[in-house]
Amino acid sequence: MLGAVLIVRPTTSLGVLALLFGAGLVVAGLLELALPGIRRTGLRMLVAIALVLTGLVVLGLPGLTVRGLALVVGIALIVRGAIGTVLALTERGITLDRRIAETLLGLAAIVFGILALVWPDITLLVVAVVFGATLALTGMGALVALWRKRRDAASDVPASGEPASDGSAPDESTPDEPRPDEPRAETVARRWMRTIGALCAIALAAGALVAGVTLREGSPVVDEFYAAPRTVPGEPGKLIRAEAFTRGIPDGAVAWRILYTTTHGDGSPAVASGIVVAPGDGDAHPVIAWHHGTTGFDESCAPSLATDPFGSGAMFVLDDVIARGWTMVATDYIGLGTEGPHPYLIGEDSARAELDAVRAARDMDGTRLTEQTVAWGHSQGGGAALWSSAIAEDYAPDVPLDGVVALAPASDLTALVAHLPDVTGGSVFASFVMSGYSGVYPEVTFREYIRPGAEVTVREMARRCLAAPDMLVSVLSVLALTDDPEIFRKDPATGPLGERLTQNIPPAQPEIPVLLGQGMADELIDFTMQSGYAGALCGAGTYIDFRAYPDLGHLSLVEADSPAMDDAFAWTAERLEGVEASAACAAG
Known part of the structure; x- marks a missing residue:
């Protein structure tokens, strides 16, 4: 029963495996110290104490043991494969089919060992399932053996491997040994089945290796553009460098990726990157300060590095933004592209990065920005946009916000x-x-x-x-x-x-109007949670227009044909035209 449970709950299985390993080390050490009849030299005592201490460490830090398990599995497979391959190629007196099979199996083990080191999480899940399956099969085997023993005892039939009542020897032939009455053709065919199995194993290993390399190559790579120079301006919002950017840019638009200074929420300096996309007419344009949705945590997950730099962060309407004569300034956030860690769902750090991106964009040659700015954001970025409205007046008074559009924002974080x-x-x-x-x-x-x-x-x-x-x-x-x-x-x-x-739930900001849109079919951001958050903002005096959209999910809310995006464009246009937002809370 335990094995069956662990098969379907591999992470539990790994925890149990680590605890069993730790307990086994402690027991082995104690037995070495306590069992009578053992000559205890100084070295034996040290080994016994080391076993106990190591076991206690494993029991106290099982996570560390689990992390090392993938490394052990990978190295063991590589060593086993190398030894098997060498023996197969050098051993004398073995048949050709066996030499081929052992060589192929050794090479396959080496490849699987490399994959185990490259994909440790998948390796451990497989190990966990095998551990659970082993327990289950062991338990079933014990039950079967017990049933057979009772049956044999009841019928007085000797169990397998025991002498028969007439004194004759039991049949101990194994599948790998040819029986005297077996035709030679069948013996040869059975021997070559091992080679066929080895060919399947090496083919599977080669396919897995090619797939692994291909998938790794498809991941973004951080280039030198994102490296901070030795001398960084001490003031936030200062442009460090900019270069032309063409990937995914609408016709008639010009774009740059930028590197600039910003600060963490605690005031310590940081460097962030981003993208600026503007109409190509050379005129001054109002700004959409875009806070992108979740793209990842690693440095390589910056939207400006992605194959789809805008769709990866859920910006599906860039063409319409440019067509309306607006410039989009989009931060990558701290730690995406630049040195981390990335402050994922940490509000003030993310908001500062966007406000400073707008400041840095104003320093660029080739584009002109008006002071009119509306913050947009979705999901992770929706929460960051709300934070921008909360800190803009104090942190960046030179970037006054005319409004905030927060779509399915990560609001009530707990x-x-x-x-x-x-x-x-x-x-x-x-x-x-x-x-x-x-x-x-x-x-x-x-x-x-x-x-x-x-x-x-x-x-x-x-x-x-x-x-x-x-x-x-x-x-x-x-x-x-x-x-x-x-x-x-x-x-x-x-x-x-x-x-x-x-602490990182976006606070109320009564001075800046907010359009908050939420899909009622969103599985990630629960509608009831969002409506509760909107109600709290209303109670705190925020100028909020909360709109609900039936049948829309987390991403469909922000797609180009979504009614939420029609509302976002119309609402933003009114703010940029100076139309005053309603002071009353509204839910639609």
């Missing part, structure tokens, strides 16, 4: 993160949250919040970009084996993480 285990693929976003918050806040630790068996999965997911091919493999493997892993060992809304999530 409720959102607590909801992630119920969302298909929610473990991906949870991995970004844990990596971001543990990287920025020292008191938030993996050890406290992440189950040991899930730690490698969480860390590896955070290294992959949301739209990258290798993330797809990771997610499909996780879903296929676990139906999405349970990664949290305690409620993320409690303790240091819960306190920091609450």
